[in-house]
Amino acid sequence: MILNEAEKFIRTAYYELNKTEDEAEQRIAEIRNEISESGSYHHTFEELEHGARMAWRNSNRCIGRLFWESLTVFDQRNLSREEDIRDAVFSHLDYTTNNGKIRPTITVFRQERNDEPTIRFWNHQIIRYAGYNTENGVLGDPASLELTRACEELGWKGEGTRFDVLPLVIQIGSEAPKWYEIPRDLVLEVPLRHPEYEWFAELGLKWYGVPLISDMMLEIGGIQYKAAPFNGWYMGTEIGARNLADEFRYNLLPEVAERMGLNMKKSSSLWKDRAIIELNASVLHSFNEDQVTIVDHHTAASQFKVFEDREKEKERKMTGDWTWLIPPVSPAATHIFHKGYDNEMQKPIYLSQPKAYQ
Ligand code: HEM
Ligand SMILES: N=C(Nc1cccc(CNC[C@@H]2CCCN2)c1)c1cccs1
Numbered sequence: 001m002i003l004n005e006a007e008k009f010i011r012t013a014y015y016e017l018n019k020t021e022d023e024a025e026q027r028i029a030e031i032r033n034e035i036s037e038s039g040s041y042h043h044t045f046e047e048l049e050h051g052a053r054m055a056w057r058n059s060n061r062c063i064g065r066l067f068w069e070s071l072t073v074f075d076q077r078n079l080s081r082e083e084d085i086r087d088a089v090f091s092h093l094d095y096t097t098n099n100g101k102i103r104p105t106i107t108v109f110r111q112e113r114n115d116e117p118t119i120r121f122w123n124h125q126i127i128r129y130a131g132y133n134t135e136n137g138v139l140g141d142p143a144s145l146e147l148t149r150a151c152e153e154l155g156w157k158g159e160g161t162r163f164d165v166l167p168l169v170i171q172i173g174s175e176a177p178k179w180y181e182i183p184r185d186l187v188l189e190v191p192l193r194h195p196e197y198e199w200f201a202e203l204g205l206k207w208y209g210v211p212l213i214s215d216m217m218l219e220i221g222g223i224q225y226k227a228a229p230f231n232g233w234y235m236g237t238e239i240g241a242r243n244l245a246d247e248f249r250y251n252l253l254p255e256v257a258e259r260m261g262l263n264m265k266k267s268s269s270l271w272k273d274r275a276i277i278e279l280n281a282s283v284l285h286s287f288n289e290d291q292v293t294i295v296d297h298h299t300a301a302s303q304f305k306v307f308e309d310r311e312k313e314k315e316r317k318m319t320g321d322w323t324w325l326i327p328p329v330s331p332a333a334t335h336i337f338h339k340g341y342d343n344e345m346q347k348p349i350y351l352s353q354p355k356a357y358q
Helices: 002-016 021-038 045-057 065-070 082-100 142-153 198-203 236-243 253-260 271-289 297-313
Strands: 072-076 105-109 119-121 131-134 137-140 168-172 178-180 189-191 206-208 216-220 223-225 349-352
Touching: 002 021, 002 045, 045 065, 045 072, 045 105, 045 216, 045 349, 065 297, 072 082, 082 105, 082 168, 082 178, 131 142, 137 142, 142 168, 189 271, 198 253, 236 271, 253 271
Parallel strands: 072 105
Antiparallel strands: 119 168, 131 137, 168 178, 189 206, 216 223, 216 349
């Protein structure tokens, strides 16, 4: 029941915002009235801002939570036209990119209400590369095959390179979705080179700087925001050990190992491990040289330890999902590997939701 969720949220949020219990109870009475009149209620900007920050703090799978209080929150709940929503996404991108000094940001669009059609993005991330089936295998990102085909059915046509940026796809209610090319000057990318291997640049690899998740739902006090794109910065392993390394993604380990002259005939030469390390070294080196914010997994784990200690000091229950918190490279070299975490769901929260397209 919305009222029950609202009461729990208001009491906790108002306490954390140093408001009096009286203020909290007054606000709950207001919300009770709004719910009895219309079946739902609306957050003040302050409630929305702190709720979005609490949801980050509660993200069990997130290693980057130390900075939860610094999240910038843009309130775009008044928009209802695709073109205005598009422009708000573009200004989010411009603001957060900040020439490479990434500022963690979320834009919250209109909440799910029975009398207002739902706004959804078809994109998993605002910036992501297309994937095409060709007779000699997949060109681009295999993870994007479905969305790429859906975009082509909407009339979009990619250039056909390994790194075509997909269009922004916005759907309101059950209306036809609208798609928009993302202006190139809003897409910051980093060409990948290696600190020692001159040949690495010839692989022609790059990745985008801003991971902007657009398919998760933000739930605060019983209210569901199904379009609330949020971003931080990358941890290097996401690009170097997964996006470019997974066999079902860009599958680059054989090519990197080949160029390194490693013995690929037996796994005990650890050729895959050596290739992964150098791929990750190249990501961190290239992002740092281009001054685009990124964090290595050791630094990220240390920052997460500070977060854990701070939450303990504040006497807040800190929950986590060990299976996602350990990095995919050298997990046992971080403190995270050697302890357990309580994977209990706390709210406000970011939740996965069913895909907006088929
Ligand atoms: C500031 C830098 C940040 C870093 C370095 C970071 C790092 C990460 C990493 C590495 C993951 C695992 C992703 C994967 O394995 O696919 C993750 C998950 C997650 N992060 Fe963070 N994060 C940051 C900021 C944020 C922000 C600003 C939010 C939201 C406001 C957020 C919410 C989440 C959520 C909800 C997940 C789980 C996603 C899922 O369940 O699929 N993070 N984070
Ligand atoms: N650094 C980031 N990485 C991140 C965070 C949440 C979710 C994701 C995407 N995870 C899904 C992929 C695909 C399956 C497993 N990983 C990436 C951030 C993205 C948005 C804020 S931080």
